[in-house]
Amino acid sequence: MELLHAFTVLITIFVGILGKVCAEADFTQWHPPGPGDSRGPCPALNSLANHGILPRNGRGMTIPILIKGISQGLNVGNDLTIPVGTVGLLASDSLLKLSFDLDDLSKHDELIEHDASLSREDIYFGDNTRFNSEIWQSVVDFFRHDERVNTTAAARARFNRVKVQSGRNPEFTYSAKNMIISYTETAQYLSVFGNPLTGNPRVDWVRTFFEEERLPYNEGWRPPKMTTNLATVTAMTLELILAGGEVLPEGLEVTENLVGKILAGKPIEGIIGNPPIINRIL
Ligand code: HEM
Numbered sequence: 001m002e003l004l005h006a007f008t009v010l011i012t013i014f015v016g017i018l019g020k021v022c023a024e025a026d027f028t029q030w031h032p033p034g035p036g037d038s039r040g041p042c043p044a045l046n047s048l049a050n051h052g053i054l055p056r057n058g059r060g061m062t063i064p065i066l067i068k069g070i071s072q073g074l075n076v077g078n079d080l081t082i083p084v085g086t087v088g089l090l091a092s093d094s095l096l097k098l099s100f101d102l103d104d105l106s107k108h109d110e111l112i113e114h115d116a117s118l119s120r121e122d123i124y125f126g127d128n129t130r131f132n133s134e135i136w137q138s139v140v141d142f143f144r145h146d147e148r149v150n151t152t153a154a155a156r157a158r159f160n161r162v163k164v165q166s167g168r169n170p171e172f173t174y175s176a177k178n179m180i181i182s183y184t185e186t187a188q189y190l191s192v193f194g195n196p197l198t199g200n201p202r203v204d205w206v207r208t209f210f211e212e213e214r215l216p217y218n219e220g221w222r223p224p225k226m227t228t229n230l231a232t233v234t235a236m237t238l239e240l241i242l243a244g245g246e247v248l249p250e251g252l253e254v255t256e257n258l259v260g261k262i263l264a265g266k267p268i269e270g271i272i273g274n275p276p277i278i279n280r281i282l
Helices: 002-022 043-050 063-074 078-090 102-106 133-140 151-168 176-193 203-212 230-244 256-263 276-281
Strands: none
Touching (some): 078 230, 133 203, 151 176, 151 230, 176 256
């Protein structure tokens, strides 16, 4: 009897959690951050905070808060949020808090933040956190005449950022880990504003996301019905690599296992170092 009771309690808790996770987010309450609110280099977490789907002040991001906000807001799976969120926790000033503030994520290189971002400057030039319209425009130039961002344009725009920054930043770093993380970021915006299998988001939706840190709900966007997960992001990363023509470090095979390990901040034997293309550029 006691066992049955315990089982019922567990199921009730599970259904309660599930109900909360599945409940729809309210996308209509967007406000720009106020004074004292924390924002960081990730346009997705910033946008979710601007909508109040994550805490508006951008502080105290725990794994359960991230799971709920990211799944309701963008339909991104826990197999991505948990490892990336855990690496985010490592950026926090106090590990004991088991949470981070969005600006903690600006810590460079060892964790997630890297050079050659799509919409931020490299740390060498000062501000690697705030949106930079000139840099973002150099990305938009690759698809500004199109209605949708196709994989080839997105891949070329990303790789162009690597080439430009490696030429102008004397302290440019671009390890294999940085490279894969950067690819997964492009895969993520193609997935959540387009389709996790085929990408192809509307250009205006992507621009609203980066330029205003707002989810383009008023313009007709809804979270995709299909979840963006580790498998879909890995497949799209491979497609982007092929489309952009970047040479991978010898022996680097981009598998779900490898991408999962990189996102979880685990050491990757044999791939740490600069991809060969950068050695040619420098
Ligand atoms: C716990 C979850 C997440 C964490 C801790 C996180 C963290 C970060 C960090 C630190 C960066 C900066 C990388 C850089 O230097 O460019 C970044 C960039 C980015 N993130 Fe997130 N992120 C998370 C979830 C997501 C999700 C769900 C999306 C879905 C669209 C996303 C999309 C992006 C994009 C597109 C960029 C590239 C920005 C740019 O290059 O300018 N992130 N993220």
